[in-house]
Amino acid sequence: MNPDSMGRNNMKMSKKAMIKNFFKMEAAGGILLVSTALLAILIANSPLYSYYTFLIDTPFMIKIGTMELNKPLLLWVNDGLMAIFFLLVGLELKREFVEGELSDIKNIILPGLGAFGGMAVPAIIYISLNSNDPMAMRGWAIPSATDIAFALGVLSLLGSRVPTILKVFLTSIAIFDDIGAIVIIALFYTSKISLTPLIVTGVCIAILYLFNRRGIVTKSMYIIIGVVMWVAMLKSGVHATLTGVILAMFIPMRTRTNPDVSPLKSMEHDLHSAVAYIILPVFAFFNAGVNLRGMGLDQVFHSVPLGIALGLFFGKQIGVLGFCWLGVKLRITKLPKEMPFMSLYGIAALCGIGFTMSLFIGSLAFEETVGNQVFDERLGIILGSLFSGILGYLVLRKSLRHRLSQ
Numbered sequence: 001m002n003p004d005s006m007g008r009n010n011m012k013m014s015k016k017a018m019i020k021n022f023f024k025m026e027a028a029g030g031i032l033l034v035s036t037a038l039l040a041i042l043i044a045n046s047p048l049y050s051y052y053t054f055l056i057d058t059p060f061m062i063k064i065g066t067m068e069l070n071k072p073l074l075l076w077v078n079d080g081l082m083a084i085f086f087l088l089v090g091l092e093l094k095r096e097f098v099e100g101e102l103s104d105i106k107n108i109i110l111p112g113l114g115a116f117g118g119m120a121v122p123a124i125i126y127i128s129l130n131s132n133d134p135m136a137m138r139g140w141a142i143p144s145a146t147d148i149a150f151a152l153g154v155l156s157l158l159g160s161r162v163p164t165i166l167k168v169f170l171t172s173i174a175i176f177d178d179i180g181a182i183v184i185i186a187l188f189y190t191s192k193i194s195l196t197p198l199i200v201t202g203v204c205i206a207i208l209y210l211f212n213r214r215g216i217v218t219k220s221m222y223i224i225i226g227v228v229m230w231v232a233m234l235k236s237g238v239h240a241t242l243t244g245v246i247l248a249m250f251i252p253m254r255t256r257t258n259p260d261v262s263p264l265k266s267m268e269h270d271l272h273s274a275v276a277y278i279i280l281p282v283f284a285f286f287n288a289g290v291n292l293r294g295m296g297l298d299q300v301f302h303s304v305p306l307g308i309a310l311g312l313f314f315g316k317q318i319g320v321l322g323f324c325w326l327g328v329k330l331r332i333t334k335l336p337k338e339m340p341f342m343s344l345y346g347i348a349a350l351c352g353i354g355f356t357m358s359l360f361i362g363s364l365a366f367e368e369t370v371g372n373q374v375f376d377e378r379l380g381i382i383l384g385s386l387f388s389g390i391l392g393y394l395v396l397r398k399s400l401r402h403r404l405s406q
Contacts, residue, residue: 029276030153033356036281037288037382044289056286069234077286078363081279083230083244088275089178090248091268096175098253101168109333110324111169115176117323118351119144122315126307136304138365139377141184143311143384145357148174149280151350154389161400163338170347173320181357182245189364190238197236204229208250215256217263222251239364280356287359290378305380308362312352312384313391320348346396352388354381 043052061070071079096102122143130136151170155162204225211221226247234240251264299305324344327333335344362377 029149029280030156032277032281033150033153033284037284037355040285040287040289041292041382044291045293049289049291052289056289067231069231074286077283078360079234079240080230082283082360083241084271085275085279085283086182086241086244087226087248088244088268088271089182090245091251091264091271093175093178093245094248094251094253095264095268096172101172102175107172110327110335111172112176113323113327113333114169114320114348114351115173115180117319117321118146118173118316118348119177119180119319121319121322122311125311125315129303129307129310133303136307136375139304139308139362141181141188142358142362142365142377142381143308143315143354144177144184145181145354145361146174146177146316146351147353147355147357147385148178149276150353150355150385150389151392154350154353154393155396157393158396158400162396163343165336165338166343166347166396169336169339170350173347173351177351178357181361182242185239185361185364186242189361193237194235197232197234198238200232201229201236201238204232205246205250208247212250212252215252217252217255217261219251219263219267222247241360283356284359287363288378288382290376290382292379295376295379299375300379302375304375304377305383308354308358308377308380309384309387312354312358312381313387316352316388317345317348320351321345324348340399342399343396346392346399348392349388349395350392352392353385354388355385358385 040052043049056074057072059070059072060076061068063069101107123140126140126143127137130140148171151174152167155167155170207225208222208229211225216222226243229247230240230243233243248264251267253262253264255261255263321341321344324333324335325341328335335341339347358381359378362381366377
């Protein structure tokens with residue numbers, strides 16, 4: 001083999017090794033998410049913007065007999081791919097409550113208080129700025145969300161210095177946050193109900209229940225019923241992404257013949273890479289393309305993006321830290337030894353990274369007013385999440401450095 005070909009082979013092998021090492025990083029999903037979001041923003045503010053809008057607005061139709069699903073690609077991503085994301089969220093929720101950290105009531109109180117405050121205070125800040133505008137009030141829940149993938153990605157940048165308890169606490173808050181988001185979507189972002197598809201949804205749920213009770217562990221059977229339920233939910237007016245959560249609740253944790261085998265954990269493992277490295281980056285690319293050209297101060301400081309940014313940045317800090325502090329002072333709960341208040345403050349700041357879930361709720365809140373609004377809620381989401389991530393990182397770096405120097 002000549003030296004040139006050997007050199008090319010070595011370069012190929014080194015590139016493959018770099019790619020493998022990248023995807024082994026805990027922060028890989030967050031980095032990819034940020035990269036695709038930045039790419040969307042760059043394209044949206046370049047001569048390629050028309051091609052970007054053409055892509056996300058391109059209609060895609062599936063027709064079987066008289067049944068027809070005809071949506072732009074943006075809604076296929078938001079209603080379809082995000083249902084898979086919510087399936088993974090549901091699987092993680094079930095695992096945590098059945099045998100994870102949240103199976104012990106002692107581990108629930110502190111993150112539960114933090115999550116409640118972290119949802120309530122941002123919403124109050126937003127409402128206080130937008131209470132006089134009925135259209136703007138549709139977005140009250142946007143700053144209540146936390147993007148766990150992004151937040152953990154920032155936390156992982158601090159390396160092995162981060163105590164496990166901080167990761168567990170942040171994950172626990174995000175889990176309660178996800179529960180809150182699921183409830184909010186179900187109650188407040190559901191359109192007019194259509195009875196017949198809702199009955200089909202109920203039948204699907206009954207079938208899934210029977211599968212679970214009879215100990216059926218073949219995942220494909222659950223997925224087939226899940227797809228039928230997704231279509232029915234889409235037609236019923238209840239947001240279709242909730243299908244993922246409902247389906248997850250019926251996936252068996254254990255098999256009857258071999259307790260060491262977990263269909264739920266197997267499905268969670270199978271979905272994790274697809275969600276982290278494909279679904280969420282695609283969602284970010286389709287939803288983060290904010291066109292800043294011609295945007296004036298009136299739009300930047302409009303009460304909607306301003307309320308979102310302030311809710312994420314200040315509201316999350318005040319809500320998470322304040323409610324946890326109150327719980328400790330009232331002796332309802334206590335702080336773990338490895339989590340001083342400065343570390344708690346850093347985690348509270350990281351909870352202000354709303355990105356993925358905030359973008360998703362924003363798409364639900366204002367999907368009927370696209371093109372008619374004088375604001376872009378995504379600007380507030382991006383700014384609030386960005387500053388929250390920077391502050392959280394800096395506070396935690398100082399806190400961990402102080403802890404190690406003791």
